Amino acid sequence: MSLETSAAERRTSLLATLALLAMTACWGSTFFLIKDLLDRVPTLDFLAVRFAIAAAAMLLVAPRAIARLSPATRRHAVVLGCLYGAAQILQTAGLAHTPASVSGFITGMYVVCTPLFAAWILRTRIGPVTWAAVALAAVGLGVLTLGGFSLGYGEAITLVSALLYALHIVGLGAWSTPRDALGMSILQIGVIATICFVATVPDGVVLPDNTHDWLSLVYMAIFAGALAMLGQTWAQAHLPPTRTAIIMSMEPVFAATFAVALGGEGVTSRLLIGGALVLTAMLVVELVPRRRVEAEVTHIAV
Numbered sequence: 001m002s003l004e005t006s007a008a009e010r011r012t013s014l015l016a017t018l019a020l021l022a023m024t025a026c027w028g029s030t031f032f033l034i035k036d037l038l039d040r041v042p043t044l045d046f047l048a049v050r051f052a053i054a055a056a057a058m059l060l061v062a063p064r065a066i067a068r069l070s071p072a073t074r075r076h077a078v079v080l081g082c083l084y085g086a087a088q089i090l091q092t093a094g095l096a097h098t099p100a101s102v103s104g105f106i107t108g109m110y111v112v113c114t115p116l117f118a119a120w121i122l123r124t125r126i127g128p129v130t131w132a133a134v135a136l137a138a139v140g141l142g143v144l145t146l147g148g149f150s151l152g153y154g155e156a157i158t159l160v161s162a163l164l165y166a167l168h169i170v171g172l173g174a175w176s177t178p179r180d181a182l183g184m185s186i187l188q189i190g191v192i193a194t195i196c197f198v199a200t201v202p203d204g205v206v207l208p209d210n211t212h213d214w215l216s217l218v219y220m221a222i223f224a225g226a227l228a229m230l231g232q233t234w235a236q237a238h239l240p241p242t243r244t245a246i247i248m249s250m251e252p253v254f255a256a257t258f259a260v261a262l263g264g265e266g267v268t269s270r271l272l273i274g275g276a277l278v279l280t281a282m283l284v285v286e287l288v289p290r291r292r293v294e295a296e297v298t299h300i301a302v
Contacts, residue, residue: 016235017286020247023228023235028254030224032262033216041208041217043092044200049207050217051193054225058186065183076175077184080168081191087164088192089199090157097154104252106158108141113166114245121170122241130242133284137249140277143270144252166245172233173241181234189229246285253278 037046058065069077095103115134118124176184197205208214236244253275260267 012238016238017247019231019235020239020244021250023231024248024251025254026224026228027251028256029258029262030220031255032259033220037208037213037216040213042200042206043095044089044196045206046217047088047092048193048196048200048205050221050225051189051196053218053221054229055186055190055193057222058182058189058226058230062182062186066187067183069180069183069187073175073180073184074187076171077187078191080171080175080184081188082195083164083168083171084188085192085195087161087168088196090161090164094154094156094158094161097152098158103154103158104144105141106155107162107165108249108252109138109159109162110166110169111137111141111245111249113163114169115242117166117170118173118241122174124240124242126242130246130285133246133281134242136277136281136284137246140274140279140281141249141252142274143277144256144274169236169245169248170241172236173239173244176233176237178234178237181230181237185226185230185233188233189226243285246281249278250282 034046066074091103091107094106098106112134115124115126115130119126208217232244239247256271256275260271
Protein backbone atom coordinates (compact mmCIF):
# COMPACT_ATOMS: atom_id res chain seq x y z
CA MET A 1 0.00 0.00 0.00
CA SER A 2 1.35 3.43 -0.98
CA LEU A 3 1.81 6.22 1.52
CA GLU A 4 -0.77 8.29 -0.38
CA THR A 5 -3.38 5.52 -0.12
CA SER A 6 -2.67 5.00 3.56
CA ALA A 7 -2.97 8.74 4.27
CA ALA A 8 -6.25 8.90 2.31
CA GLU A 9 -7.64 5.97 4.31
CA ARG A 10 -6.68 7.67 7.58
CA ARG A 11 -8.40 10.88 6.50
CA THR A 12 -11.54 8.99 5.49
CA SER A 13 -11.52 7.06 8.79
CA LEU A 14 -11.20 10.33 10.71
CA LEU A 15 -14.08 11.86 8.77
CA ALA A 16 -16.21 8.77 9.45
CA THR A 17 -15.42 8.99 13.17
CA LEU A 18 -16.32 12.69 13.21
CA ALA A 19 -19.57 11.91 11.36
CA LEU A 20 -20.51 9.32 14.00
CA LEU A 21 -19.64 11.74 16.81
CA ALA A 22 -21.77 14.44 15.20
CA MET A 23 -24.61 11.94 14.88
CA THR A 24 -24.39 10.85 18.53
CA ALA A 25 -24.19 14.49 19.64
CA CYS A 26 -27.35 15.18 17.65
CA TRP A 27 -29.10 12.19 19.23
CA GLY A 28 -27.91 13.33 22.65
CA SER A 29 -29.35 16.80 22.07
CA THR A 30 -32.84 15.36 21.62
CA PHE A 31 -33.24 13.64 24.99
CA PHE A 32 -34.59 16.61 26.92
CA LEU A 33 -36.72 17.61 23.89
CA ILE A 34 -38.23 14.12 23.68
CA LYS A 35 -38.86 14.01 27.43
CA ASP A 36 -40.89 17.23 27.12
CA LEU A 37 -42.70 16.28 23.90
CA LEU A 38 -43.79 12.83 25.13
CA ASP A 39 -45.86 14.48 27.84
CA ARG A 40 -48.27 15.46 25.07
CA VAL A 41 -47.70 13.01 22.17
CA PRO A 42 -47.67 9.20 22.60
CA THR A 43 -44.28 7.65 21.90
CA LEU A 44 -45.20 5.49 18.90
CA ASP A 45 -47.14 8.36 17.32
CA PHE A 46 -44.07 10.57 17.78
CA LEU A 47 -41.78 7.94 16.20
CA ALA A 48 -44.12 7.35 13.25
CA VAL A 49 -44.49 11.06 12.41
CA ARG A 50 -40.80 11.75 13.02
CA PHE A 51 -39.57 9.08 10.62
CA ALA A 52 -42.29 9.86 8.05
CA ILE A 53 -41.10 13.50 7.93
CA ALA A 54 -37.49 12.32 7.67
CA ALA A 55 -38.30 9.94 4.80
CA ALA A 56 -40.35 12.57 2.94
CA ALA A 57 -37.57 15.18 3.29
CA MET A 58 -34.92 12.79 1.96
CA LEU A 59 -37.12 11.72 -0.95
CA LEU A 60 -37.65 15.37 -1.89
CA VAL A 61 -33.88 15.93 -1.95
CA ALA A 62 -32.98 12.68 -3.76
CA PRO A 63 -36.11 11.15 -5.33
CA ARG A 64 -34.18 8.65 -7.48
CA ALA A 65 -31.69 7.41 -4.89
CA ILE A 66 -33.66 4.25 -4.07
CA ALA A 67 -34.13 3.43 -7.77
CA ARG A 68 -30.35 3.42 -8.21
CA LEU A 69 -29.92 0.66 -5.63
CA SER A 70 -29.49 -2.90 -6.79
CA PRO A 71 -32.23 -5.37 -5.82
CA ALA A 72 -29.86 -7.00 -3.28
CA THR A 73 -29.05 -3.64 -1.67
CA ARG A 74 -32.75 -2.82 -1.41
CA ARG A 75 -33.36 -6.12 0.38
CA HIS A 76 -30.50 -5.35 2.76
CA ALA A 77 -31.91 -1.88 3.50
CA VAL A 78 -35.37 -3.33 4.19
CA VAL A 79 -33.91 -5.89 6.60
CA LEU A 80 -31.91 -3.16 8.38
CA GLY A 81 -34.95 -0.90 8.58
CA CYS A 82 -37.00 -3.76 10.07
CA LEU A 83 -34.30 -4.41 12.68
CA TYR A 84 -34.13 -0.74 13.67
CA GLY A 85 -37.90 -0.24 13.65
CA ALA A 86 -38.51 -3.32 15.80
CA ALA A 87 -35.78 -2.19 18.19
CA GLN A 88 -37.43 1.24 18.52
CA ILE A 89 -40.81 -0.30 19.36
CA LEU A 90 -39.39 -2.82 21.86
CA GLN A 91 -37.31 -0.13 23.55
CA THR A 92 -40.42 2.06 23.80
CA ALA A 93 -42.53 -0.78 25.18
CA GLY A 94 -39.81 -1.59 27.69
CA LEU A 95 -39.81 2.00 28.94
CA ALA A 96 -43.41 1.50 30.13
CA HIS A 97 -42.18 -1.16 32.57
CA THR A 98 -38.60 -0.05 33.26
CA PRO A 99 -37.01 3.05 34.82
CA ALA A 100 -35.50 5.29 32.15
CA SER A 101 -32.02 4.97 33.67
CA VAL A 102 -32.11 1.16 33.55
CA SER A 103 -33.54 1.24 30.01
CA GLY A 104 -30.70 3.51 28.90
CA PHE A 105 -28.09 1.19 30.36
CA ILE A 106 -29.58 -1.99 28.87
CA THR A 107 -30.02 -0.34 25.46
CA GLY A 108 -26.38 0.76 25.63
CA MET A 109 -25.38 -2.88 25.92
CA TYR A 110 -25.27 -2.96 22.12
CA VAL A 111 -21.67 -1.87 22.78
CA VAL A 112 -21.00 -5.33 24.20
CA CYS A 113 -23.27 -7.24 21.82
CA THR A 114 -21.83 -5.71 18.64
CA PRO A 115 -18.34 -7.28 18.85
CA LEU A 116 -19.91 -10.63 19.75
CA PHE A 117 -22.12 -10.51 16.65
CA ALA A 118 -19.23 -9.20 14.52
CA ALA A 119 -17.06 -12.12 15.63
CA TRP A 120 -19.87 -14.61 15.00
CA ILE A 121 -21.35 -13.28 11.73
CA LEU A 122 -18.40 -11.54 10.08
CA ARG A 123 -15.65 -13.73 11.59
CA THR A 124 -13.99 -10.54 12.83
CA ARG A 125 -10.99 -11.07 15.10
CA ILE A 126 -11.15 -8.68 18.05
CA GLY A 127 -8.03 -8.10 20.10
CA PRO A 128 -7.61 -7.49 23.83
CA VAL A 129 -7.27 -3.71 23.49
CA THR A 130 -10.63 -3.47 21.73
CA TRP A 131 -12.26 -5.75 24.31
CA ALA A 132 -10.82 -3.53 27.05
CA ALA A 133 -12.40 -0.50 25.35
CA VAL A 134 -15.74 -2.35 25.16
CA ALA A 135 -15.54 -3.14 28.89
CA LEU A 136 -14.65 0.48 29.72
CA ALA A 137 -17.61 1.75 27.70
CA ALA A 138 -19.99 -0.71 29.42
CA VAL A 139 -18.78 0.30 32.90
CA GLY A 140 -19.04 3.98 31.94
CA LEU A 141 -22.62 3.49 30.76
CA GLY A 142 -23.43 1.78 34.05
CA VAL A 143 -21.95 4.63 36.11
CA LEU A 144 -23.81 7.19 34.00
CA THR A 145 -27.24 5.57 34.14
CA LEU A 146 -27.73 2.92 36.79
CA GLY A 147 -29.18 3.70 40.19
CA GLY A 148 -30.53 0.21 40.75
CA PHE A 149 -31.37 -2.84 38.70
CA SER A 150 -33.94 -5.63 38.59
CA LEU A 151 -34.74 -8.12 35.85
CA GLY A 152 -38.33 -8.31 34.65
CA TYR A 153 -40.50 -8.11 31.53
CA GLY A 154 -39.49 -4.53 30.69
CA GLU A 155 -35.79 -5.26 31.10
CA ALA A 156 -36.09 -8.42 28.99
CA ILE A 157 -37.67 -6.76 25.95
CA THR A 158 -35.27 -3.81 26.28
CA LEU A 159 -32.39 -6.29 26.11
CA VAL A 160 -33.91 -7.71 22.92
CA SER A 161 -33.94 -4.17 21.49
CA ALA A 162 -30.23 -3.84 22.34
CA LEU A 163 -29.54 -7.08 20.47
CA LEU A 164 -31.44 -5.74 17.46
CA TYR A 165 -29.52 -2.45 17.56
CA ALA A 166 -26.27 -4.45 17.62
CA LEU A 167 -27.41 -6.52 14.63
CA HIS A 168 -28.29 -3.30 12.82
CA ILE A 169 -24.77 -1.94 13.42
CA VAL A 170 -23.16 -5.19 12.22
CA GLY A 171 -25.46 -5.45 9.20
CA LEU A 172 -24.92 -1.84 8.23
CA GLY A 173 -21.16 -2.34 8.44
CA ALA A 174 -21.38 -5.44 6.28
CA TRP A 175 -23.73 -4.10 3.61
CA SER A 176 -23.24 -0.33 3.33
CA THR A 177 -21.04 1.30 0.71
CA PRO A 178 -20.38 5.02 0.18
CA ARG A 179 -22.11 4.88 -3.21
CA ASP A 180 -25.34 3.42 -1.78
CA ALA A 181 -25.41 5.36 1.50
CA LEU A 182 -28.12 7.85 0.48
CA GLY A 183 -30.50 5.33 -1.06
CA MET A 184 -30.06 2.87 1.80
CA SER A 185 -30.69 5.63 4.35
CA ILE A 186 -33.93 6.72 2.68
CA LEU A 187 -35.22 3.16 2.36
CA GLN A 188 -34.32 2.30 5.96
CA ILE A 189 -36.11 5.36 7.30
CA GLY A 190 -39.14 4.62 5.11
CA VAL A 191 -39.33 1.09 6.51
CA ILE A 192 -38.95 2.37 10.10
CA ALA A 193 -41.79 4.88 9.54
CA THR A 194 -44.01 2.16 8.08
CA ILE A 195 -43.40 -0.18 11.03
CA CYS A 196 -44.15 2.57 13.56
CA PHE A 197 -47.34 3.59 11.73
CA VAL A 198 -48.52 -0.05 11.61
CA ALA A 199 -47.99 -0.23 15.38
CA THR A 200 -49.86 2.99 16.18
CA VAL A 201 -52.58 3.44 13.50
CA PRO A 202 -55.12 1.07 15.12
CA ASP A 203 -55.40 3.49 18.08
CA GLY A 204 -55.23 6.62 15.90
CA VAL A 205 -52.29 8.97 15.37
CA VAL A 206 -51.96 11.89 17.79
CA LEU A 207 -50.23 14.95 16.32
CA PRO A 208 -48.60 17.90 18.11
CA ASP A 209 -51.03 20.78 18.71
CA ASN A 210 -48.64 23.74 18.90
CA THR A 211 -45.82 25.32 16.89
CA HIS A 212 -43.11 24.63 19.49
CA ASP A 213 -43.79 20.89 19.47
CA TRP A 214 -43.82 20.80 15.67
CA LEU A 215 -40.48 22.60 15.53
CA SER A 216 -38.99 20.09 17.99
CA LEU A 217 -40.42 17.21 15.95
CA VAL A 218 -39.09 18.57 12.64
CA TYR A 219 -35.62 19.12 14.17
CA MET A 220 -35.55 15.53 15.43
CA ALA A 221 -36.84 14.23 12.08
CA ILE A 222 -34.33 16.08 9.90
CA PHE A 223 -31.19 16.23 12.02
CA ALA A 224 -31.55 13.30 14.45
CA GLY A 225 -33.41 11.19 11.89
CA ALA A 226 -32.55 11.73 8.23
CA LEU A 227 -29.07 13.22 8.52
CA ALA A 228 -28.10 10.92 11.41
CA MET A 229 -29.08 7.80 9.46
CA LEU A 230 -27.22 9.06 6.40
CA GLY A 231 -24.14 9.82 8.49
CA GLN A 232 -24.19 6.41 10.17
CA THR A 233 -24.72 4.55 6.88
CA TRP A 234 -21.85 6.40 5.19
CA ALA A 235 -19.52 6.14 8.20
CA GLN A 236 -20.08 2.40 8.57
CA ALA A 237 -18.91 1.86 5.03
CA HIS A 238 -15.49 2.90 6.38
CA LEU A 239 -15.43 1.74 10.03
CA PRO A 240 -15.67 -1.74 11.60
CA PRO A 241 -18.85 -2.45 13.63
CA THR A 242 -17.14 -2.74 17.04
CA ARG A 243 -15.35 0.57 16.62
CA THR A 244 -18.65 2.12 15.52
CA ALA A 245 -20.46 0.84 18.62
CA ILE A 246 -17.82 2.23 20.98
CA ILE A 247 -17.94 5.64 19.31
CA MET A 248 -21.75 5.60 19.49
CA SER A 249 -21.57 4.89 23.23
CA MET A 250 -20.80 8.61 23.54
CA GLU A 251 -24.54 9.27 23.04
CA PRO A 252 -25.46 9.26 26.77
CA VAL A 253 -22.43 11.46 27.48
CA PHE A 254 -23.70 14.03 24.98
CA ALA A 255 -27.23 13.61 26.36
CA ALA A 256 -26.02 14.38 29.88
CA THR A 257 -23.97 17.34 28.62
CA PHE A 258 -26.96 18.88 26.84
CA ALA A 259 -29.18 18.18 29.86
CA VAL A 260 -26.74 20.17 32.01
CA ALA A 261 -26.18 22.95 29.49
CA LEU A 262 -29.76 23.40 28.24
CA GLY A 263 -32.01 21.31 30.47
CA GLY A 264 -31.06 22.80 33.82
CA GLU A 265 -29.69 19.57 35.33
CA GLY A 266 -26.71 19.64 37.70
CA VAL A 267 -23.23 18.21 37.25
CA THR A 268 -22.75 15.05 39.34
CA SER A 269 -19.79 12.84 40.13
CA ARG A 270 -21.52 10.00 38.27
CA LEU A 271 -21.74 12.16 35.16
CA LEU A 272 -18.06 13.09 35.36
CA ILE A 273 -16.78 9.57 36.12
CA GLY A 274 -19.08 7.73 33.71
CA GLY A 275 -18.47 10.25 30.95
CA ALA A 276 -14.71 10.02 31.45
CA LEU A 277 -14.80 6.21 31.19
CA VAL A 278 -16.82 6.25 27.96
CA LEU A 279 -14.60 8.97 26.50
CA THR A 280 -11.50 6.97 27.45
CA ALA A 281 -12.94 3.90 25.73
CA MET A 282 -13.50 5.89 22.54
CA LEU A 283 -9.99 7.35 22.62
CA VAL A 284 -8.49 3.89 23.23
CA VAL A 285 -10.22 2.41 20.21
CA GLU A 286 -9.34 5.44 18.06
CA LEU A 287 -5.73 6.14 19.08
CA VAL A 288 -4.17 2.82 20.12
CA PRO A 289 -2.62 1.10 17.08
CA ARG A 290 -4.64 -1.90 15.90
CA ARG A 291 -3.65 -4.90 13.91
CA ARG A 292 -4.51 -4.49 10.24
CA VAL A 293 -7.28 -7.10 10.42
CA GLU A 294 -9.05 -5.19 13.21
CA ALA A 295 -9.05 -1.96 11.18
CA GLU A 296 -10.59 -3.55 8.10
CA VAL A 297 -14.28 -3.34 7.27
CA THR A 298 -15.74 -6.71 6.33
CA HIS A 299 -18.31 -6.35 3.55
CA ILE A 300 -20.58 -9.22 2.57
CA ALA A 301 -22.84 -9.45 -0.46
CA VAL A 302 -25.38 -12.07 0.56
